[in-house]
Amino acid sequence: MVAQVLDLGVDLADPETFTRGDLGAYWRRLRQEDPVHWHPAAPDRPGFWVISRHADLMAVYRDEARFTSEQGNVLVTLLAGGDAAGGKMCAVTDGARHREVRNLLLKSFSPRVLAPIAERVRHNTLRRVARAVLLSECDFAAEVSEHIPMTTISDLLGVPESDRPFLVDRAQRALSSHTAGQSEEDGWSARSDILLYFADLMEERRGHEADDVISVLANARINGVPLSRDEIVLNCYSLILGGDETSRLTMNDVVHTLAGEREQWRLLREGAVGLDTACEEALRWATPAMHFGRRALVDAELHGRLIRAGDIVTVWHSAANRDETVFADPDRFDLARTPNRHVAFGYGPHFCLGAHLARVEITALLEALRRFTSEIEVVGEPARFHSNFLAGFSRLPVRFTRDKAQLSAFAAELRADRAA
Numbered sequence: 001m002v003a004q005v006l007d008l009g010v011d012l013a014d015p016e017t018f019t020r021g022d023l024g025a026y027w028r029r030l031r032q033e034d035p036v037h038w039h040p041a042a043p044d045r046p047g048f049w050v051i052s053r054h055a056d057l058m059a060v061y062r063d064e065a066r067f068t069s070e071q072g073n074v075l076v077t078l079l080a081g082g083d084a085a086g087g088k089m090c091a092v093t094d095g096a097r098h099r100e101v102r103n104l105l106l107k108s109f110s111p112r113v114l115a116p117i118a119e120r121v122r123h124n125t126l127r128r129v130a131r132a133v134l135l136s137e138c139d140f141a142a143e144v145s146e147h148i149p150m151t152t153i154s155d156l157l158g159v160p161e162s163d164r165p166f167l168v169d170r171a172q173r174a175l176s177s178h179t180a181g182q183s184e185e186d187g188w189s190a191r192s193d194i195l196l197y198f199a200d201l202m203e204e205r206r207g208h209e210a211d212d213v214i215s216v217l218a219n220a221r222i223n224g225v226p227l228s229r230d231e232i233v234l235n236c237y238s239l240i241l242g243g244d245e246t247s248r249l250t251m252n253d254v255v256h257t258l259a260g261e262r263e264q265w266r267l268l269r270e271g272a273v274g275l276d277t278a279c280e281e282a283l284r285w286a287t288p289a290m291h292f293g294r295r296a297l298v299d300a301e302l303h304g305r306l307i308r309a310g311d312i313v314t315v316w317h318s319a320a321n322r323d324e325t326v327f328a329d330p331d332r333f334d335l336a337r338t339p340n341r342h343v344a345f346g347y348g349p350h351f352c353l354g355a356h357l358a359r360v361e362i363t364a365l366l367e368a369l370r371r372f373t374s375e376i377e378v379v380g381e382p383a384r385f386h387s388n389f390l391a392g393f394s395r396l397p398v399r400f401t402r403d404k405a406q407l408s409a410f411a412a413e414l415r416a417d418r419a420a
Helices: 015-020 024-033 055-062 075-078 095-109 111-135 142-145 148-156 161-175 186-203 215-217 228-258 262-269 275-288 357-370 406-417
Strands: 036-039 048-051 138-141 290-296 300-303 306-307 310-317 373-378 394-395 399-402
Touching: 024 300, 036 275, 036 306, 048 055, 048 075, 055 310, 075 310, 095 111, 095 215, 095 406, 111 138, 111 142, 111 148, 111 357, 111 399, 111 406, 142 148, 142 228, 142 394, 148 161, 148 215, 148 228, 148 357, 161 186, 161 228, 161 290, 186 215, 215 228, 228 262, 228 275, 228 357, 228 373, 262 300, 275 357, 290 399, 310 406, 357 373, 357 406
Parallel strands: 048 310
Antiparallel strands: 036 048, 138 399, 290 310, 300 306, 373 399
């Protein structure tokens, strides 16, 4: 029998829930009174467990013996009854096969491979932000953040530059939408387009070894056996979505938050806080991936609640990253916060492969903002994504006040580079 729990009238499966306002009070009450909360079923879907405390999230992530990702790792697939990519895509594969494929992917995330990509990230970010500041007013989401993460992950995957606008469009439609009007069929169509694209690219790379992810996977063998077509394509798909969406949404959140947090902006601008700590707080504050999920393999008890085998268990980063037992004054944006044990990248065996690159991107953005602009203003109504998985802005109209001396110095640097 399911234990009696709070009924707070919040539907976490409904994307509209996350466009109506701040859920801070809801998460606080769950953490304090019902940390293992049963979210009741609805006519069109089953119920599921909601984990809101930092320590419990980490415990679930560590425990592959009792909680599996292979039947889905986000609400949309878990509620649908499973994920067709289970056992093939690294994100929804557990055990030995997960470790083997992850170790292959790590070859493309080695310091040697990432060093030149990280340098390109910094230069690309400086150019993008400088151009946006020169415009004075722009949609930051369209002019800046839409381009930087996709360029980074495309460099890593080995995607030709001419194909990147196509992938930006399909990635945005695959996991989220700008409005409530997008049909489920549109999302499936976008995902299919990405998969077919990588299937073609995979065939081109076979027999041509290189450091990019597609080439590594297309030519790899595990115990003498090549990876299947589905494993290669699905892991490329996972990286393009994860590498683009989460960093892009964090960037948008950083700019929106700094526009309203004048004191924190002053500290960043004057160099009173370090870029490293500022980056970590930006990640904690934004928490673009609100949740991930698992399915219970066996009966398990947590805080007196009986989680039965087969139950869906969701762990909410957006709640854990505001946990009062871990973060002092958690609802305050503090760029000097340390330590900062946020879980924006998850935890345990499935810790985000691209965490280092995401940090490079956010740090480069913070550096560019404090260098080229003296003030940031939001000058119109931002638009939020329509999603129960990703949180953030799809549109962010801003006005930048130029730092003319720094922009002139940067222009001189670019001229010198071209001359050299």
